[in-house]
Amino acid sequence: MENEPQRNAKNIVILCNYNSIKNSETIISYFSDNSSPKEVELSIFNYRRIRIDGGKNYLFNSPGYPDFVSLKQVLSEVDGVIVFVESSIGIFEADLEIIDLIAGENISHVLFANRDNFSEFEMDTHVEGVLIIPTIAREGIGIRDGLKMLLKLIDTYKKENEELENYQTRETNNDLQADEDNVNFVNKIYENEPHKNNTTIEYDNPTPLETDFYRLRFFFHPIELDNVKNSMAKFGFSNLTTIDIKYHDKGDQKMETYRCSTYEMELPPKVEMMMIIKQDEIEYAIQALEVVKTDDVSEKLFITPVEDVIRIRTTERGENAVD
Structure with a gap:
């Protein structure tokens, strides 16, 4: 039962560019040391961009697994995504494209801009619509706060979706109830109305408006x-x-x-x-x-x-x- 996943834990995937100066095992160990398995379940994938017949394609693979998978497979049943980049290397066009693809899937995500120590320059970049978390991962600085922010984004997104679904359901139920009330009202009037005979009154259908x-x-x-x-x-x-x-x-x-x-x-x-x-x-x-x-x-x-x-x-x- 030790490896059984926590029911309330959020499924978080970490995405790293293949040219990262740290290997995947080291990066995920930084996160595991600064997170609780009751809150998050972590997995990590490296990604790279290749061109096939002039078109851009993105390949993902997990440490220890030589086979590549697609972005759709990576994001399957995922609650949130962390894009991990190194300040010393900078952010590449492929990183920005990956972020746009994640946003297109409506999945909560943040960008971790990591550096090795305080003396190293901080990455001067702005990615529109993405929360950037400065970190010194090997010392655990910024990881806990970044995870808390990501979990908050996940909860907010889930709450907004539930409110929208509840409102749409309530509107549908209100319309159905109004129709039922109107039918019952008409039936009640008809039942209380005295009928002198059983003569059926036929009405001609109104002539539809002829217009172009x-x-x-x-x-x-x-x-x-x-x-x-x-x-x-x-x-x-x-x-x-x-x-x-x-x-x-x-x-x-x-x-x-x-x-x-x-x-x-x-x-x-x-x-x-x-x-x-x-x-x-x-x-x-x-x-x-x-x-x-x-x-x-x-x-x-x-x-x-x-x-x-x-x-x-x-x-x-x-x-x-x-x-």
Whole structure:
């Protein structure tokens, strides 16, 4: 049972450039001496970049194992990543590319900039969006604090994801409950209404509006604004209207009342985009949105017919009023 992994321990992988002046066994021993197995499970991989047919490829291997594995295999079931670089060597383009790939997988990560002693110069570099931890690993300086910061990032990311999932689940349940309440209300009215006879009343279906124009509305996070605009432009759509959705009462923007109970929640910022297009252009608008579909772009697209379009400045109507 001695080697059985701790249930609450976070799976942390250390990534080192193959040209590091310290071998992998030495580096991981620094971390093992300054961490608790109850908090973290550590593993280490060396990485290198090679070019095959002009394309960049990244190879990873663990000490004692000659076979290479992919980044996807390295990051499988990993909670956090430490990129370990030597200040005396500096940071290379391959190191920055590895960091970008990790960020693309939405995995918490930090950069350990290690030097051997206080007299050695500190690496003067800035990597955007990455927390840099100065360390003197062989003396244990900075390792404990760096691990604590990484664990904090992991917990924060997990909490934000859980809050988002809970909010989405609550919204879905609220919609289902509202539908059920409406159905029950109508049934109750129907049951209480006196019926004089069993005559069935037939109603003609309303004549659908015949039009060539439709209004499209969809929502997304502000960070996707440029991506959405660029994708729509590539498909020929430029006459777009964007609406930045704000809360009416900033004091209550995180509160929601449901069945006499008040709940606190985090509502993400939202932008609405609206456009008027012809019926035969709808499928191209959908294709443009599919290209940029992420969790920050809503899956719902609202389409409503438009009876007529008038350009106020020139009094043009119909197709001439739509660019």
